[in-house]
Amino acid sequence: MEDALNKAIHTMQEEGAEFCDARYEDRWGLIISVSNRELRNLSTNRIAGVGLRARIGGSWGSCSGGRFDPESLREMARKAVRAARSGDCPGTPIPEQPAHTGKFQMKVRVPPANVPVEEKLAMVKDLDEAQHISDRIVNTNAIYSESKRTTVLVNSFGSRLRWEDGRLRLNAIAVARENGRMESYREGLAGSKGMELIQQRDLNEMGVSAAREAIVQLGAVKPPSGRVTCITDPEISGLLAHEVMGHASEADEVVKRRSFLTDRIGQVVADEQITMVDDGTLEGGYGTMLFDDEGTPASRTVVIKNGVYNSYLHDLETGASMGVPSTGNGRHEDFGRRVWVRMTNTFFEAGDWKLEEMLEDVKFGVLTDKFVNGMEDPVGGSFEAKAHRGFLIENGRITRPLRAMTLTGKALDILHTTDAVGDKVSMDPGTCGKGTEDHVPVSSGGPYCRSQIIIGGD
Amino acid sequence: MEEVKLDAVTLAHMALDAAGKAGATQAEAFAVRSVTKSVYVDDTRIKICEEKEDQGIAMRAMKGKRLAQVSSTAVFENDAVACAKVATLLADRSPSSRTYDRFPLPSQATLSPGPWDDRIESAEAANLIELVKATIGTVAERGVKVPRGVLRVATIESTILNTNGVDVSHRSTLMYANYDSMAEGTSPGEGVVSFNSPWLEDYAPESLGERLAQQALSARDAKALDGPVKGTVMIAPWELGQMLATSIMPAVSAESVYKKRSPWAGMEGKQVASEKLTIVDDPSDRRGLLSAAYDDEGVPTSVKRVVEKGVLKTYLYDSYNSSIDRKVPSGNGMRRRPQDAQYLFRSSLACAPVNMVVSPGRRPPEEIISSMDEGVVVDRFAFPTVSPYTGAFSLEVRSAHIVRNGSTAGHIKHALVTGNMFDGLKNIVEVGNDATIAGDTILPSIAFDGFEVVGSR
Numbered sequence: 001m002e003d004a005l006n007k008a009i010h011t012m013q014e015e016g017a018e019f020c021d022a023r024y025e026d027r028w029g030l031i032i033s034v035s036n037r038e039l040r041n042l043s044t045n046r047i048a049g050v051g052l053r054a055r056i057g058g059s060w061g062s063c064s065g066g067r068f069d070p071e072s073l074r075e076m077a078r079k080a081v082r083a084a085r086s087g088d089c090p091g092t093p094i095p096e097q098p099a100h101t102g103k104f105q106m107k108v109r110v111p112p113a114n115v116p117v118e119e120k121l122a123m124v125k126d127l128d129e130a131q132h133i134s135d136r137i138v139n140t141n142a143i144y145s146e147s148k149r150t151t152v153l154v155n156s157f158g159s160r161l162r163w164e165d166g167r168l169r170l171n172a173i174a175v176a177r178e179n180g181r182m183e184s185y186r187e188g189l190a191g192s193k194g195m196e197l198i199q200q201r202d203l204n205e206m207g208v209s210a211a212r213e214a215i216v217q218l219g220a221v222k223p224p225s226g227r228v229t230c231i232t233d234p235e236i237s238g239l240l241a242h243e244v245m246g247h248a249s250e251a252d253e254v255v256k257r258r259s260f261l262t263d264r265i266g267q268v269v270a271d272e273q274i275t276m277v278d279d280g281t282l283e284g285g286y287g288t289m290l291f292d293d294e295g296t297p298a299s300r301t302v303v304i305k306n307g308v309y310n311s312y313l314h315d316l317e318t319g320a321s322m323g324v325p326s327t328g329n330g331r332h333e334d335f336g337r338r339v340w341v342r343m344t345n346t347f348f349e350a351g352d353w354k355l356e357e358m359l360e361d362v363k364f365g366v367l368t369d370k371f372v373n374g375m376e377d378p379v380g381g382s383f384e385a386k387a388h389r390g391f392l393i394e395n396g397r398i399t400r401p402l403r404a405m406t407l408t409g410k411a412l413d414i415l416h417t418t419d420a421v422g423d424k425v426s427m428d429p430g431t432c433g434k435g436t437e438d439h440v441p442v443s444s445g446g447p448y449c450r451s452q453i454i455i456g457g458d
Numbered sequence: 459m460e461e462v463k464l465d466a467v468t469l470a471h472m473a474l475d476a477a478g479k480a481g482a483t484q485a486e487a488f489a490v491r492s493v494t495k496s497v498y499v500d501d502t503r504i505k506i507c508e509e510k511e512d513q514g515i516a517m518r519a520m521k522g523k524r525l526a527q528v529s530s531t532a533v534f535e536n537d538a539v540a541c542a543k544v545a546t547l548l549a550d551r552s553p554s555s556r557t558y559d560r561f562p563l564p565s566q567a568t569l570s571p572g573p574w575d576d577r578i579e580s581a582e583a584a585n586l587i588e589l590v591k592a593t594i595g596t597v598a599e600r601g602v603k604v605p606r607g608v609l610r611v612a613t614i615e616s617t618i619l620n621t622n623g624v625d626v627s628h629r630s631t632l633m634y635a636n637y638d639s640m641a642e643g644t645s646p647g648e649g650v651v652s653f654n655s656p657w658l659e660d661y662a663p664e665s666l667g668e669r670l671a672q673q674a675l676s677a678r679d680a681k682a683l684d685g686p687v688k689g690t691v692m693i694a695p696w697e698l699g700q701m702l703a704t705s706i707m708p709a710v711s712a713e714s715v716y717k718k719r720s721p722w723a724g725m726e727g728k729q730v731a732s733e734k735l736t737i738v739d740d741p742s743d744r745r746g747l748l749s750a751a752y753d754d755e756g757v758p759t760s761v762k763r764v765v766e767k768g769v770l771k772t773y774l775y776d777s778y779n780s781s782i783d784r785k786v787p788s789g790n791g792m793r794r795r796p797q798d799a800q801y802l803f804r805s806s807l808a809c810a811p812v813n814m815v816v817s818p819g820r821r822p823p824e825e826i827i828s829s830m831d832e833g834v835v836v837d838r839f840a841f842p843t844v845s846p847y848t849g850a851f852s853l854e855v856r857s858a859h860i861v862r863n864g865s866t867a868g869h870i871k872h873a874l875v876t877g878n879m880f881d882g883l884k885n886i887v888e889v890g891n892d893a894t895i896a897g898d899t900i901l902p903s904i905a906f907d908g909f910e911v912v913g914s915r
Binding site for chain 2: 257
C-alpha cells in the first residue's frame with residue numbers, strides 16, 4: 001500500500017502540488033446493544049479507502065474513494081490537483097517537515113480481538129440486566145462499541161507511516177418513570193485501551209448505579225435561574241475547557257481572526273489557579289493518538305498556564321501561517337473528510353481543593369453532574385453547556401437533586417471568578433464536531449471548579 | 459489475476475447468494491453507491507474542492523430468530539462474500555429475538571420514486587464554486603465576512619434485496635449548505651444559515667447571502683438581555699426543526715414506544731398538541747430529501763397523518779418494531795440521512811420518519827409578529843436540542859429580537875429560553891406559512907406561549 005500511495009504522491013507532485021499527502025485507512029467496528037433484555041444490535045462495520053490531498057497556494061484539492069488500484073489512484077491524484085487549482089486562498093507554503101517513518105501500534109494489555117464475541121455479548125446482557133432494580137425502571141440500555149483503525153500515510157516530505165489504534169466504549173442508560181414523569185441517567189467508560197478498561201469496573205455496580213440515579217432524578221426539582229455559585233463537576237469543567245477555550249484555541253480560527261483568543265498569547269485570561277492542556281499523548285484517553293492525521297506525532301500543549309494564555313493548537317497549515325511547528329492537532333473524521341485543527345484530550349489541571357472544602361463555603365449554589373452536550377462560540381466566547389442534572393447547595397450542604405440545566409455566560413468572565421479548583425482530574429469521552437459535522441473522538445475533563453455562572457432550566 | 463471492480467447491484471446479488479450458501483435462513487442486502495462533491499469556504503475564499511465516491515453493503519443475516527448485521531466498503535466480489543459469511547457467523551452467536559422472525563415481504567409501491575435532479579448529478583466543481591462565490595460575494599458586499607462554509611451535492615443509488623423476494627432500487631439527490639458569517643467590531647456578530655434541498659434550482663445564493671449578512675449585523679448590534687421577557691416566543695424553522703427532531707420524532711417512533719420511553723406512549727387517538735398542529739410523514743413530497751417509494755428495508759412508504767389537529771393518529775413502524783405488536787410496517791425503516799451521503803451502508807436501521815411535514819398556517823412570520831404584544835423571535839440558538847424523555851429544554855440564544863406592540867424593539871443575544879416542548883405544543887399561538895426544508899423535516903416558524911426568556915447577565 002505504501003508504494004501505491006507513493007506513486008499517487010509522485011503523480012500529484014508532477015501535476016503541480018506544492019504539498020500533498022495520501023492516506024489509506026481501514027476502520028472496523030463492533031457494536032452490541034441490549035435494551036429491555038432484548039438484543040437490538042449485533043453488528044460489525046468497516047470502511048476502507050484512500051484519501052488524497054494536494055495543496056496549491058493556500059487551497060486544497062481532495063479526492064477519496066474505496067477503489068485503490070493503480071489506475072484509480074492515478075486518476076484520483078490528478079483530480080485532487082485539478083481541484084486544488086480551483087481554489088483562490090492565499091497561503092504560506094508549508095515548510096519542510098521531518099520525515100517520519102516506521103510501523104507503530106497503540107499498546108493495550110488485553111486486545112479486544114482476544115476476547116470472543118460471546119463473552120462481550122454476555123457482558124452487555126449482564127449490564128442491561130443489572131439495571132432492572134425496580135418497577136420504576138421502564139427502559140434499560142447497555143451499549144458496547146469497539147473500533148480499530150489501520151492508517152498508512154505517505155506525504156511529499158518523505159514520511160511513510162503505518163500505525164494502528166483503537167478505542168472501546170461501554171454505556172449503561174436507564175430510564176425511570178413514575179406518575180407520568182420520566183428521567184434518565186447514564187454511567188459509562190471509554191478510552192483508547194483494551195478490555196482491561198472494562199475488566200477494572202464492577203459492571204453490576206455500574207448498571208445498578210445508572211438505574212438508582214435515574215430513580216433519584218424522579219424527585220428532582222427545577223433548578224434556580226440566574227447567576228449563582230456553581231461547582232462544576234469534572235464533565236462540565238471539561239466542557240468549558242473544550243467548547244469555549246479549546247475551540248477558540250484552534251489556530252485556524254485565530255488565523256482568520258474569528259477567535260476571541262486572537263492576539264491573547266501572554267495575556268492573563270483566567271484566575272492563576274487555572275492551567276489548561278490539550279494532550280494527545282494522555283495514556284488511555286479517548287482522544288489519544290500516536291500521530292495526527294497529517295503524520296505529526298501527538299503532543300501535549302499547555303494552552304493556559306497559571307491563568308496566562310500560552311499557546312494555540314496547530315496543524316501543518318496553521319503552523320506555517322503563524323511560523324510555529326504543528327502541535328499534532330490536524331485530524332479528520334475519516335479518510336474521506338477534511339483535515340483541520342481539532343482537539344484531543346482537553347482539560348484543566350488539578351488545584352488543591354477538596355470537594356468538601358468547596359461546598360463548605362457555599363451558602364446557596366449548585367453542584368452539576370454530567371454533561372448532555374455543549375456548543376462552541378469562538379467568536380463571542382460564550383459558554384453553553386447542558387448539565388444532565390445538579391444538586392442544590394444550601395449552607396454548605398447538598399440538599400436536593402435538580403433537573404437538567406443549562407450553564408451560560410462569557411467564558412473569560414467565568415474563569416476570572418473561579419476561586420477554587422479541585423485536587424482530582426477525571427476525563428470523559430465524547431465526539432466533537434466542528435460546526436455541524438466532522439466528528440472526531442476526544443475527551444475532556446478537569447477537576448471540580450467553583451465559579452459564578454448563569455444557569456437556567458425547566 | 460486482477461480482481462474485477464463491480465457495481466453495487468451485482469455485489470448485492472452476490473452477497474445474498476453467499477449468505478444462503480453460508481447457512482443463513484434469511485438474508486437482506488442493502489447496497490449503496492454515492493458520489494459527493496463539496497466546496498469549502500475559509501475566510502471568504504474557496505479553500506477546498508473535494509470529490510469522493512463510496513460504495514458498500516449492509517448485510518443482515520438471520521438464522522431462525524437470530525439476527526446480525528455486517529457492513530463494509532465493497533468494491534470486489536470478495537468484499538460482498540465476506541460480508542455475507544461474517545453476518546451469518548455472527549447471527550449464529552446472537553440470542554433469539556422474542557418476536558422478529560422475518561425480513562419484509564415484497565409489496566408494490568403506491569407512491570412515486572423520490573426526487574432526482576439531473577443538474578445535481580452533472581454538477582462540476584466549477585458550477586458549485588460559482589454558486590458559492592455568488593453567496594459569499596453578496597455577504598462581502600455588506601461588509602461581512604464568511605469565516606467558513608460548505609456547499610455539497612451528492613447522488614445516492616441504493617438497492618435492497620432480500621431472500622423473501624424484495625428487490626427494489628432507489629436513487630436520490632441532495633444539496634446541503636452551511637455558512638457562518640461574521641460582522642467585525644468590538645463585539646463581533648455571527649450568523650449561521652443552512653440550506654437543504656434535493657433540487658439545485660432551490661439554491662438562491664443572493665437571498666442566502668443577504669440572510670447571512672443580516673444575521674451577523676443584527677448579532678453585532680445585539681445587546682445581552684438583562685431581565686426576563688414575557689409573552690410569545692416564535693422560533694425560526696431550522697432551530698425548531700432540530701428541537702422537533704429530538705422530541706416529536708423519537709416520541710412517534712415505535713422503537714421509543716415499545717421501549718416505554720416515549721412521552722406519547724399510550725396516547726394514540728388522544729390530544730397531544732394544539733389543534734393548530736398537523737404533522738404528516740409524507741414520502742411523496744418532492745421537497746423531501748429522503749422522499750422515496752420504499753424505505754431502506756424495501757417496504758413501500760405511505761403518507762401518514764401522524765398528528766392531526768393536535769390528535770396523535772399513529773406511530774411509525776419499521777419491520778422489527780412492527781413484529782412486536784403484530785402491526786404492519788409503515789415504511790419507516792431508515793438508513794439514509796438528509797445532509798450527508800457518505801457510508802450510508804454503515805448506518806444501522808432506525809425507526810424514523812421519512813419526511814416529516816408540519817402543515818403551514820396562513821400568515822407569514824412578519825404578520826404574526828405584528829400581532830404580538832410582547833415576545834421574542836429566535837433566529838438562532840447555540841444548540842437547539844430537547845430532552846426526548848421529558849421535553850425539557852433550556853437553550854442559549856445566539857440571535858433573536860424582542861417584539862413590543864407588533865414591532866421589533868431591539869436585537870438580543872446571550873439569553874436563555876427555557877420550557878418544555880411537549881407542553882409548548884399544546885400552547886401554540888400560531889403556525890407560520892414560511893415552510894422551510896430543514897433536514898428531514900419541512901416546517902414553518904411557530905409561535906408558542908408558555909416558554910420563559912431570561913437574561914444571562
